Amino acid sequence: MSSEILRLENIEKYYSGSVDKLHIIRNLNLSVEEGEFISILGRSGSGKSTLLNVIGLLDKIDGGKIFIDGKEVDVLSDLEKDRLKNKMLGFVFQFHYLLPEFTALENVMLPALIDDFSNKSEIEKRAMELLKSVGLEERVHHKPSQLSGGEKQRVAIARALINSPKILLADEPTGNLDEETSETIFNILRDINKNRKQTIIVVTHSKDLAQISDKKLYLKKGVLETEE
Ligand SMILES: Nc1ncnc2c1ncn2[C@@H]1O[C@H](COP(=O)(O)OP(=O)(O)OP(=O)(O)O)[C@@H](O)[C@H]1O
Ligand SMILES: [Mg+2]
Structure with a gap:
């Protein structure tokens, strides 16, 4: 049985421009089922990152x-929203934002330690499993500066999953990677979606990545359409 994990109803989002208000998202509706893998495409400046930030409760x-x-x-309340964000949402950005002074393993553990410092050994075990699932079991003690771009992005995916979020949000996760490395990331996302029934919403310019998703949506003039 499928169930709805995310619903957007009549969403509006403006930014202030130098002259007029910019109407970025216009009366937008979206329903996402648990376990769905959705890709969002659209021209540069169409509002894809804005939409993802809205879904991720990073933007009002x-x-x-x-x-x-x-x-x-x-x-x-803000506190309840923060809790929901930590529990329900995992983020992967175009730039990995790993902390340079920590190892891959520590970077993955951190979001869970913030919630529950008493459970360090269990969190470490989970982080090791996640790093293994993204193919990095040989790199767990490397710091970000000792990892390739694709490896850093894989660490970022493992970190986004440490708190077992209901929804994984990824904003151009392969934007900075070559074609072959991008393919590795696509396959990891697809495996996570299939094996863990992980709901994924990915913003991408890559038709290949969009191709492996269940549903392709195009952000155009502030609304989501199913046709290019
Ligand atoms: N904080 C902000 N203040 C004002 N305008 C903004 C702000 N953030 C984004 N915008 C504007 O909103 C529009 C949508 O931006 P957004 O970053 O969501 O686009 P995008 O679809 O992600 O583009 P890209 O594919 O280049 O990443 C752009 O025209 C941008 O200039
Ligand atoms: Mg963007």
């Missing part, structure tokens, strides 16, 4: 409603 909306796992987000 100017209208509409967001439901995550059936809970309406906007009625929650």
